Amino acid sequence: MAEPLSPLGHAFITGDHGNSAGGVGIAITERKNLSIVQVTAWRETVPAILTAISNVTGLSVPDKPGAGRSAGEKSVFGFAPGRYFVVAQASDLEDRLRKAIPLETGTIIDLTHGRMAIRVKGPWSEWVLSKLFAIDFSEHAFPVGFGRATLHHDIHTNIQRIDEETFDLYVFRTFARSFWQTLGHAAAEVGYHVQ
Amino acid sequence: MIIKCPYCGPRDVIEFTYQGDATRQRPDPASSDQAAWSAYVYDRANPMGSHREFWLHSGGCRQHLIITRDMATHVISSVGFARDAVASVKGGEHP
Ligand SMILES: [Zn+2]
Numbered sequence: 001m002a003e004p005l006s007p008l009g010h011a012f013i014t015g016d017h018g019n020s021a022g023g024v025g026i027a028i029t030e031r032k033n034l035s036i037v038q039v040t041a042w043r044e045t046v047p048a049i050l051t052a053i054s055n056v057t058g059l060s061v062p063d064k065p066g067a068g069r070s071a072g073e074k075s076v077f078g079f080a081p082g083r084y085f086v087v088a089q090a091s092d093l094e095d096r097l098r099k100a101i102p103l104e105t106g107t108i109i110d111l112t113h114g115r116m117a118i119r120v121k122g123p124w125s126e127w128v129l130s131k132l133f134a135i136d137f138s139e140h141a142f143p144v145g146f147g148r149a150t151l152h153h154d155i156h157t158n159i160q161r162i163d164e165e166t167f168d169l170y171v172f173r174t175f176a177r178s179f180w181q182t183l184g185h186a187a188a189e190v191g192y193h194v195q
Numbered sequence: 196m197i198i199k200c201p202y203c204g205p206r207d208v209i210e211f212t213y214q215g216d217a218t219r220q221r222p223d224p225a226s227s228d229q230a231a232w233s234a235y236v237y238d239r240a241n242p243m244g245s246h247r248e249f250w251l252h253s254g255g256c257r258q259h260l261i262i263t264r265d266m267a268t269h270v271i272s273s274v275g276f277a278r279d280a281v282a283s284v285k286g287g288e289h290p
Contacts, residue, residue: 065202080256081202081276134207141204149203151210151254 006030007116007176014195018188025124025190028183031117034073035093036170041082041106052100053086056093069145070162077147077160082106085147085158085170087117115158116176118183121166124190129167131186133157139164155179196269198262201276203255210254216240217247217261217277243267249277 006012008030016024041049046063054060059069059076061084068077073089086097094110101108120129126137132152136142139161147160155178158170171179184192196208216239222231243266250260259277264270 065204081258083256134209136205149255149257150206156254 004113006032007173008180009177011177011180012194016191016193017184018191020191020193023191024122024193026120026122026128026187027193027195028180028187029119029121029195031073031119031168033089034087034112034117035090036111036115036117037086037094037097038109038111039084039086039097039101039106040109041084042104043082045105046082049082049084049101049106052097052105053084056096056100057086057088066146066148068147068160070160070168075160075162075168077145077158079147079149079158085160087168111170114173115170116173118169118171118176118180119162119166120169120183121162122192123165124187125165125167128183128187128190128192129159132182133159135159137167152179152182196271198250198252198260198271199274200252200255200258200260201274202258203252206252206255210252211260212251212253214249214251214259217249241266245272 012030039049039053050061050063053076057074057076059071059074061067061069061076061078066078068075075087076084078084086093094108097108130137133150135148135150142148142161144161144163147158149156149158151157155171155175160168162168197205198208198211199205219235222228222235245263246266247261247263250262252258252260261275261277261280262271263273265272
């Protein structure tokens with residue numbers, strides 16, 4: 001498989017930025033070497049899909065809107081009825097899902113070359129993301145492990161909460177550089193670190 | 196206006212695309228009744244009050260919804276997946 005290049009180019013500048021003199025509010029990283037796969041169930045095959053995803057990734061996810069789970073580099077979450085993001089640092093993820101999910105159970109699309117994964121971590125992550133997306137980031141409305149599909153202006157974003165102060169964002173690669181810069185502007189107020 | 200998507204929960208109207216009157220009945224495709232086709236394509240009741248309409252959650256789960264909305268107050272009294280409404284009409288078949 002061709003190795004994906006970062007879409008960030010010259011926009012990727014490591015170090016502290018913005019108002020970071022008093023400490024950094026968030027750290028922003030590009031998550032690399034991931035396989036990103038969308039799995040879609042037919043209407044009556046959601047339980048079978050969830051079992052197959054669990055067999056492949058070891059992550060069991062309940063059949064509830066937006067439910068998900070993450071462990072280490074692996075993530076699974078729902079973002080629409082019967083539709084799941086499955087993410088892992090394994091180049092054979094798509095193959096293993098295809099073997100586990102025949103067409104009668106569902107369909108599989110490899111999004112690895114179509115998305116970029118950004119991790120936002122830190123005590124001000126909810127604050128910064130709330131500037132960009134019109135959804136409730138508080139933990140009671142957006143619990144750990146859960147996923148959301150939303151947008152910032154016309155940039156569709158899938159978001160998963162990894163822990164209390166960490167979120168993974170998946171954006172289209174063609175918009176990723178622009179989005180990365182917007183994220184930096186939103187984070188300047190609290191100071192941010194790029195690594 | 197906030198629409199409570201049955202999958203995504205409450206979302207701002209900016210995430211949704213209006214897709215028109217959900218009460219229209221398409222004439223039989225074999226029909227050449229021009230008055231019926233004209234009414235289907237052009238005639239809208241525009242009631243001041245409750246209105247059943249299609250919306251697409253284009254900026255979220257991308258599901259088509261059927262929403263009952265008061266055209267005077269924007270108060271939404273029901274939201275459901277359009278595919279459920281279609282399935283119930285067709286007796287549970289896939290839409
Ligand atoms: Zn939705």
